[in-house]
Amino acid sequence: MTKEIKELTDKINQFRDERDWRHFHQEKDLAISISLEANELLELFQWQSSKETLATEMDNLKDELADVLIYSIMLADNLDLNIADIIESKLQKNVEKYPVEKAKGNHKKYTEL
Known part of the structure; x- marks a missing residue:
């Protein structure tokens, strides 16, 4: 923390x-x-x-x-x-769910990419 x-x-x-x-x-x-x-x-x-x-x-x-x-x-x-740890963990999950090459400029949910 x-x-x-x-x-x-x-x-x-x-x-x-x-x-x-x-x-x-x-x-x-x-x-x-x-x-x-x-x-x-x-x-x-x-x-x-x-x-x-x-x-x-x-x-x-x-x-x-x-x-x-x-x-x-x-x-x-x-x-x-630990707030910092859980945010870092969630950000990493989001990186995996929303890869830049698929998500950039796109508002679709990760299941639709």
């Missing part, structure tokens, strides 16, 4: 622990919270273009994205997963 991610995780856990919220943050609860916050992020784009949303909702976008990331970090910490 990088120093920055470890420091962020510690800050998040300190905030949680000072409020005695650990028992509310089981894996199921965190997964639900990630989904709920992601939907709040998505809602900011509803009924307008990306350009309009970015022009009017940047502060809210930052907050909702931060919520998604905070809950994701908490879930990874609960599961004792």
Whole structure:
């Protein structure tokens, strides 16, 4: 785990622990919270273009994205997963699923390439 991610995780856990919220943050609860916050992020784009949303909702976008990331970090910490390692692993899987020569400029799912 990088120093920055470890420091962020510690800050998040300190905030949680000072409020005695650990028992509310089981894996199921965190997964639900990630989904709920992601939907709040998505809602900011509803009924307008990306350009309009970015022009009017940047502060809210930052907050909702931060919520998604905070809950994701908490879930990874609960599961004792190294965020850098799992991202590197997933990127490698994506490299294999989406070879440049087939995927470049193409939006198709890997099963359709």
